[in-house]
Amino acid sequence: MSDLHRKSLRELREGLAAGSFTSVELVEHFLARIREHDQTLNTLITVSDKEALQQAGAADERIQKGEAGPLTGIPLIHKDIFCTRGVKTSCGSRMLDNFISPYDATVVERLADAGMVMLGKANMDEFAMGSSNETSYYGPVKNPWDTERVPGGSSGGSAAAVAARLAPAATGTDTGGSIRQPAALCGITGLKPSYGRVSRWGMIAFASSLDQAGPMARSAEDCALLLSAMAGFDERDSTCVDRPVDDYLAALERPVKGLRVGVVKEFFGEGLDSGVGASIEEAMKVLEGLGVELVEVSLPHSRYSVPAYYVVAPAEASSNLARYDGVRFGHRCDDPKDLEDLYKRSRAEGFGAEVKRRIMIGTYALSAGYYDAYYLKAQKVRQVIARDFRNAFEQADLLLGPASPEVAFRLGEKSDDPVSMYLSDIYTIAVNLAGLPALSMPAPRAHGLPVGLQLIGNYFDEGRLLNLAHQLQLATDWHLQTPEGFA
Amino acid sequence: MAWETVIGLEIHVQLTTKSKIFSGASTRFGAEPNTQACLVDLGFPGVLPVLNEGAVRRAVLFGTAIEAEIARRSVFARKNYFYPDLPKGYQISQYELPIVGRGHVEILLENGERKRIGVTRAHLEEDAGKSLHEDFHGYTGIDLNRAGTPLLEIVSEPDLRSAKEAVAYAKKIHQIVTYLGICDGNMQEGSFRMDANVSVRPVGRKEFGTRTELKNLNSFRFLERAIDFEVERQIDVLESGGQVVQETRLYDAQKDETRSMRTKEEANDYRYFPDPDLLPLVIEDAFIEETVKGMPELPEARRRRFEEEYGLSAYDAEVLTATRPQADYYEAVVAVAGDAKLAANWMMVELFGALNKAGLSLEVSPVSAEALGGLVKRIADDTISGKIAKTVFEEMWRSGRAADEIIEEKGLRQITDSSAIEAIVDEVLAENAQQVENYRNADPKKQPKMLGFFVGQVMKKSQGKANPRQVNELLRNKLG
Incomplete structure (x- = not known):
């Protein structure tokens, strides 16, 4: 078997340009790997092999004509939260098991315009609600590092597929950590951009004020290439910011000596696995070796981020998911007696337990008499948390901490304990509440499993995040390690 | 309670x-x-x-x-x-x-x-x-x-x-x-x-x-x-x-x-x-x-302007500004007709009456604002009398033609040449010697009423075209 799956995006581009292999060969190679491994891993809900080969053929033509961009002909996987025209878009839910989207999400459209080839749609927690990928209607995704363990969530299919080299890149979405936590648990690099950097058009909404799409790949450099194609203003999304996109590739090469990186005090306290803590500290030593100045910073209100998040996100979700009523698309129960029966049974059958739990929490939080105490209070907490970050960024250019308090946990270990599951995102959620960009990248493994180092940037400072991550990756090989059996 | x-x-x-x-x-x-x-x-x-x-x-x-x-x-x-x-x-x-x-x-x-x-x-x-x-x-x-x-x-x-x-x-x-x-x-x-x-x-x-x-x-x-x-x-x-x-x-x-x-x-x-x-x-x-720069004139302001600029009564101004198409129509009539009060009367009485009778709205009126203005103008400049104008209006309503065209074609132009009117007056007096006698012998209080007979005869003879004001004046002089 060839080693095409070991190549970085830059190497793939060079190979395609040089004619060493074609996009069709590349796609066939990855499709073969998917056939070989995905029975076990379950990273994909849909494999769109026919479409992929067609797109690859078109990409090869573009390459031959000399019209190729940096991503033309390179395959990727889209999280099944992105609408893809003519291809099932399930969002990991029975509710949308029959939904073929009539249109493409902006992210899908932009990456397709760049010439990327979609291999399929990645498994995910139902409606992106989960931290282990166990809430998917299509069954859990297995972590390629240990198939008894979860890949994290909700972008678990994307993370596991990239980690297992079933695709060189994937898209994910991050509402409370859904890119960074699975990236951490699967040992890949994943970036959640600033809120408003990437269009949400066509991305099925979970919590609209928090959701953001981002790239998931093996390295910061690969993420920089992907983000360059994904980011930018889109008039179809009113929350998308009309502001030029930085040159992320150029940013990668900037010197990092003298950069001040704030170590978030609160992210190293109780609840952090000691192995994970040691791994992060090892990464910090390497950073110091690169001339980075580490300073301690505090986010004193970060402990309120999980409770605030579990008011705001379910509240928005309870409203966003009201459209799944069995009337126009999606699951409809058999033989409804009347309108109420149609609503009740379609939704009872179409949604899983975690989604129902969050709809209930959100509906409660918005109810008359509770709105001020919950939703309004949670929004105020967001302001306070954002202020904490503003203060921290006065002392540091970037912030640092673990992405997750522990390594990948066992399947079923937390499924019956929602609160312990929610705490998996304790270090990632504050970033979403403030709307900041952040990434997770591999640090040295602990307990034989991947650990994610989280870097948090100031608003629209994705370039600097990728810069430091890239420089760290040039100096280490943590990101190049591959799970056994998938090398 | x-x-x-x-x-x-x-x-x-x-x-x-x-x-x-x-x-x-x-x-x-x-x-x-x-x-x-x-x-x-x-x-x-x-x-x-x-x-x-x-x-x-x-x-x-x-x-x-x-x-x-x-x-x-x-x-x-x-x-x-x-x-x-x-x-x-x-x-x-x-x-x-x-x-x-x-x-x-x-x-x-x-x-x-x-x-x-x-x-x-x-x-x-x-x-x-x-x-x-x-x-x-x-x-x-x-x-x-x-x-x-x-x-x-x-x-x-x-x-x-x-x-x-x-x-x-x-x-x-x-x-x-x-x-x-x-x-x-x-x-x-x-x-x-x-x-x-x-x-x-x-x-x-x-x-x-x-x-x-x-x-x-x-x-x-x-x-x-x-x-x-x-x-x-x-x-x-x-x-x-x-x-x-x-x-x-x-x-x-x-x-x-x-x-x-x-x-x-x-x-x-x-x-x-x-x-x-x-x-x-x-x-x-x-x-x-x-946004506000292009804001149309509001009904209140327009009503007040109609009173001041056109000298309309409060009631007429209120009616004519009730809707914007109505007020626009009125102003288009005035622009052609010149006489604002006469235009208001014609619009509110003749036009609204006809529209009402036909169950039509102003927007689909068979008589356009310009056409009605053309008619009112001819009343104002004494080309036709108000009475003749009603006939012209009916014809305009039916055919959609302009007032001037109808007036010319049917020869409805008012006779204002005093010698021509005088000739008709003389004819009428000569033909009705007995009535002239009666008039002259009558109680002066009854004379105005009796004058009506002669006016009617003159108008009939002129096919309604003689200027009524001139006819009255001439008759009063001659019957002395």
Whole structure:
């Protein structure tokens, strides 16, 4: 078997340009790997092999004509939260098991315009609600590092597929950590951009004020290439910011000596696995070796981020998911007696337990008499948390901490304990509440499993995040390690 | 006991934007069901709303017209409830921070006094689709063409004290929005819909009584009748020792009654919260200035100008400015005719009379403003008499031809040449020697009446073309 799956995006581009292999060969190679491994891993809900080969053929033509961009002909996987025209878009839910989207999400459209080839749609927690990928209607995704363990969530299919080299890149979405936590648990690099950097058009909404799409790949450099194609203003999304996109590739090469990186005090306290803590500290030593100045910073209100998040996100979700009523698309129960029966049974059958739990929490939080105490209070907490970050960024250019308090946990270990599951995102959620960009990248493994180092940037400072991550990756090989059996 | 009625109105005004408030789909009325609903209107997974600037401009025009504060920052909120014609499961509306704040309008009461009515607020929102309950045999059909159509909901203060005042207020709002051109005002098509909050209280009491909300009032007549019915019903309930229940009631025009739709206990908890898909709407001064620059003249101002500029009576000015097309028509007549008062008379008496008789509206009048102006001009410059003009008008109505053309063709031009008139007068006097004798011997008090006979004869002989003023003068001189 060839080693095409070991190549970085830059190497793939060079190979395609040089004619060493074609996009069709590349796609066939990855499709073969998917056939070989995905029975076990379950990273994909849909494999769109026919479409992929067609797109690859078109990409090869573009390459031959000399019209190729940096991503033309390179395959990727889209999280099944992105609408893809003519291809099932399930969002990991029975509710949308029959939904073929009539249109493409902006992210899908932009990456397709760049010439990327979609291999399929990645498994995910139902409606992106989960931290282990166990809430998917299509069954859990297995972590390629240990198939008894979860890949994290909700972008678990994307993370596991990239980690297992079933695709060189994937898209994910991050509402409370859904890119960074699975990236951490699967040992890949994943970036959640600033809120408003990437269009949400066509991305099925979970919590609209928090959701953001981002790239998931093996390295910061690969993420920089992907983000360059994904980011930018889109008039179809009113929350998308009309502001030029930085040159992320150029940013990668900037010197990092003298950069001040704030170590978030609160992210190293109780609840952090000691192995994970040691791994992060090892990464910090390497950073110091690169001339980075580490300073301690505090986010004193970060402990309120999980409770605030579990008011705001379910509240928005309870409203966003009201459209799944069995009337126009999606699951409809058999033989409804009347309108109420149609609503009740379609939704009872179409949604899983975690989604129902969050709809209930959100509906409660918005109810008359509770709105001020919950939703309004949670929004105020967001302001306070954002202020904490503003203060921290006065002392540091970037912030640092673990992405997750522990390594990948066992399947079923937390499924019956929602609160312990929610705490998996304790270090990632504050970033979403403030709307900041952040990434997770591999640090040295602990307990034989991947650990994610989280870097948090100031608003629209994705370039600097990728810069430091890239420089760290040039100096280490943590990101190049591959799970056994998938090398 | 004497009772006082307290009414507040909520009026939903459909705005005249070509596309919907949050999508690019057309707002045209009457298309095949579900042909004007795009993915956004259908609430598909992943779609997002984008605010239509035209809707914002129209709200700004209205706010300015009622002298209200335009909120520099307003917020769109989601009103959550399940209904099949509400695709997203929520309606995007404005709740705590509406675009138009407190304003006011003036209405004319029956006794001729003017009364100021407060407008609490006006906010932008999207319309829902339509549920079609007929023709589907046990199912309900859904037409989402209307879903996402922009509405301005205008909420009045509880300042109205009778059904007649409520109607006067509703007509005033109708007049303002149609003058501004922000609403086509078409009530049959649902472009202007009213809900009334009605309560009664003993005269002299300060606290409001328990109110009911009347829905489905799609004409001014139904508004008046529904309120009258409801006031009587509430008084009956209270006088027989009962209590009014706070509820929503539906007006049934066929039975001319209101009946309960849902009570307060059955009401939805709408779980309003700011829509995270839309940023707060921030309006700059420059945007308001630019919007208001092209604002049409409002009915009040136009009425006052008609009185001053054209010397019209208050009544005539009020009638002629009732609608913008009417006022525009009038000014076009004056522009041609020159004589403003004569133009007003001809429009209000002859034209309105003919339109009424034919059951036509001014917009489809067979006689254009320019044509009517041409006719009035010929009366003003003595080319034809008022009497002849009526004949000409009838011909214009039938054929659509210009007055001058008809006058020339039929030779209706008035005879103003005094020697020509004198010749006819002499002829008439010669032919009626006995009557001349009688006239001269008559009591001077009776003479004016007797003069009429000679005038009639002269006019008959001239086929109505002799100038009546000259005829009178000549006869009086000759009969001496």
